[in-house]
Amino acid sequence: MASNKEDVKLLGMVESPFVSRVDIALKLKGVEYKYEVENLQNKSEFLLKYNPVYKKVPVLVHNGKPISESLVILEYIDETWKQNPILPSDPYKRALARFWSKFIDDKIINAARKALYTHDEKEREKGVEEIEEALHLFENELKGKFFGGDEIGIVDITAVLIAYWLPIIQEAFGAKLFTSDKFPKLYNWSQDFNNHPIVKETLPPRETLMAYYKGHYERHVASNK
Known part of the structure; x- marks a missing residue:
């Protein structure tokens, strides 16, 4: 160490x-x-x-x-650093954790970008459908309090983008991609994750991110006029 x-x-x-x-x-x-x-x-x-x-x-x-x-x-x-492992010791569970971590980056993030940043209406609608489908698949994988079980694991950490960033970004962009009524299990998970003592003290202030992404959105709109 x-x-x-x-x-x-x-x-x-x-x-x-x-x-x-x-x-x-x-x-x-x-x-x-x-x-x-x-x-x-x-x-x-x-x-x-x-x-x-x-x-x-x-x-x-x-x-x-x-x-x-x-x-x-x-x-x-x-x-x-072996203390407080974030990956399972079981090879199969370890492989699954890698799979779902990559799924977040490959499927959810790419679909969110399409839904938020595309000006073509059909493409944007396609992005919304894709992220909703991906979030439903991801929600169905949640079997306990966290994706890592009782403790936070690598999938939970990878999904910080969904738990904390996505609600802020969608508000800044005037979208509704991740809501409690559409994804109740995932929403409850996000609250538990964001309020975990160590996570809570580590996350940046909401106001900082909101200001950053509002500015990001305004520049994006201006560049496409």
Whole structure:
């Protein structure tokens, strides 16, 4: 385990749910680390050095060695710091957790982008249908309090985008994609997740995200006039 904060650095930005995944995992593990805020409009030499391929956050730097891409980082964290595991020990359950984590990025996020950012009405409607179908499939996978059972696991952490970010983004964009009446089990899960003591203290302020995504939406509308 890291002996002090200088052993572990997280390059990130508070508005990113992908960075939040890593933030939450490190906090759940009790790992001390230094958070370095990045500006993707003016990328630091450290970001370009540590993630020359994608030039994006998050980047975890452990003893000078960088790891990029949030799902890869989550697995690295779980393998490096054994306390409070976020991946199941059973190989089949472990594979399922990887499957559903990837499902969130491949299906739910892509459908949400289509539903929120597409100006073509038919494409937008298609995006809404796709995200509703994906969220129903995801909700049906929820068997307990959390996707990880009684404790938060990698699927819950990956889904922070659904639990915390999506309600804020849809409000900023004037959409209704994830609601308590459409997805009651998933909505209850999101409340339990967001109110988990460690998660709650780690999530960025709602007002910060709302201001960011409202500005994002206004720029998006202006660019398509």
